[in-house]
Amino acid sequence: MTAITRVRPAGRARGDGKRDPFRATPLTKIALGFTVLLSAFPIYWMIIIASRTNSDAVDVPPPLLPGGNLGENVQRVLNTEDAHFLTGLLNSLIVTSTVTVSVVIISTFAGFAFARLHFRGRNLLLGSILLTMMVPLQQMGIVPLYQLMVSLGWVGTLKAVILPYLLNGFGVFMMTQYTDQAVPEELVEAARVDGASTLRIWWNVILPAVRPGMAVLALQTFMLNWNEFMWPMIVLTPENPTVQVSISFLTAAHTTDYVLIFTGTALSVLPLIVVFVAFGRQIVGGLMEGAVKA
């Protein structure tokens, strides 16, 4: 058996292309290249329009290269008072960073408890989290959530779009999996024998070991929360929006001013592009790791 498998890759499977099912044919490469182009085009198109004028935007045939009006267009977005774009951008940064930091901390705490501590009701509680991951809480509870915000006097404030997002079942699940795989049971036991308290173990043993998992969770939470649209649109006012709400107002109020809308849109995804460029490898890795475990 070993002889066969050792011979095969060198001999037939790799040498004779038709036999190797993992050889990328030219057709595969063309298809992949085409897909990447298709994936990139709308983003490229956004940049083209954002850097041109409105008369270019309706040209026939359409422009296929970026123009030189980006700076001036950005100025125009920032000066469009009814969009409150800068406020929106700033608000989104505040909301998303707060949510990301606390989701990661809460999930790391709970993940440690579920993966490495023994307590009554552990499986039941973890099961309940998995179950609620299936429920679209935001859509289901939207009316009472709104009434709750009214009675707390939080409508129109950032608290209303931060607090409901602090809980994230997916995060807890992910950190449970990660802790389980990254921290050997014996390590926790050894620390325990040395007399370390549970919180001390969390700080000195767990935290250093699960840092890569925390980073992936942070990236995913950031991208997910930056995207949030329905709830902020309902509970925030046009004067104090998140960036998504701001560009949706921009679209509604300036329907034919494509350049203005596209420049706002391009600015709104800028933080995501920065995150993607800086951490693309980790994002792919994190997605693939999470997928196998789920």
Place this chain on the structure above:
Amino acid sequence: MSVNLHTERADPAPPPPGPGRHHSRSSRRFWSQMDLKATPYFLISPYFILFAIFGLFPLVFTLWVSLQDYGLAGGDASFTGLKNYTKLLADADFWNAVINTVGIFALATVPQLFLALMLANALNKRLRGRLFFRLGVLLPLVTSVVAVAIVFTQLYGRDFGLFNWLLGFLGVDHHIDWQSAKWSSWTAIASMVDWRWTGYNAIIYLAGMQTIPRDLYEAASIDGASSRRQFWSITLPMIRPTIIFTVFVSTIGGLTLFAEPVMFASNRMDGGATGQFQTIAMYIVEQGFRNFDYGYAAAAAWLLFILILLGVGINYTFVRRIGGSK
């Protein structure tokens, strides 16, 4: 810690063991017992407290709200029993939204997952620049859903849209008003969903495919199985759990579709002049936050939930059979 213990024991002339000392030792044991028993609950409590307030309470309270009549201007509520539900089930606009949602969902998800499988299979080949291709197909994730919808809505523009221009270039009818009809608006919205999520699902499938032992394929090759045959008989059955996962996620996401159709309607909730692409989520927001009929919106939210359970159940039984039930 252990050093501490040692000095204690080696203490040559212990002073008369006062009650304080005994107390501190037993209290240390008490606290370490407490630590073992209580700290786990302390660690998970932030999640569950927040969940109780912002997850469970709204969920349960929706049921209560759905049994109320809020009058016309969101005034005082009065108990009406199941009236909101009976009214909804007879409401043509609600059923229109249900049909639109399911239609767009099917139109978006079936080709999307199929394409994602093909794409993952291609990405699983031996390639130069693997990371480049993987990042390339994930590129749509760097945009927000609202941004995608805005860009595509412009591309689908009737007079100056690139898609109509392209159709004209190919010699087809090129003055399609994509928003006006059901088929065209559904297609446009489905294409936005597909553009953003196909690569994501492909990466998830790829991860599943990479866990399949390669000897399986080698053995199949020796037996003369074509690569298409290998795909259907080895790859698909082996990544079935991953497929089920993506079907779950797409079902929940697809049936709660909101941002794309809203932006396609220029930030309105009606989904076109005759509601040709109004989804259930849009209908809920329209009833609850444009007409301020909280009770009616809450009832619609519960019906949406039942629809999601149904959808997940149906899709699950369907997907479980993938690749034969051998």
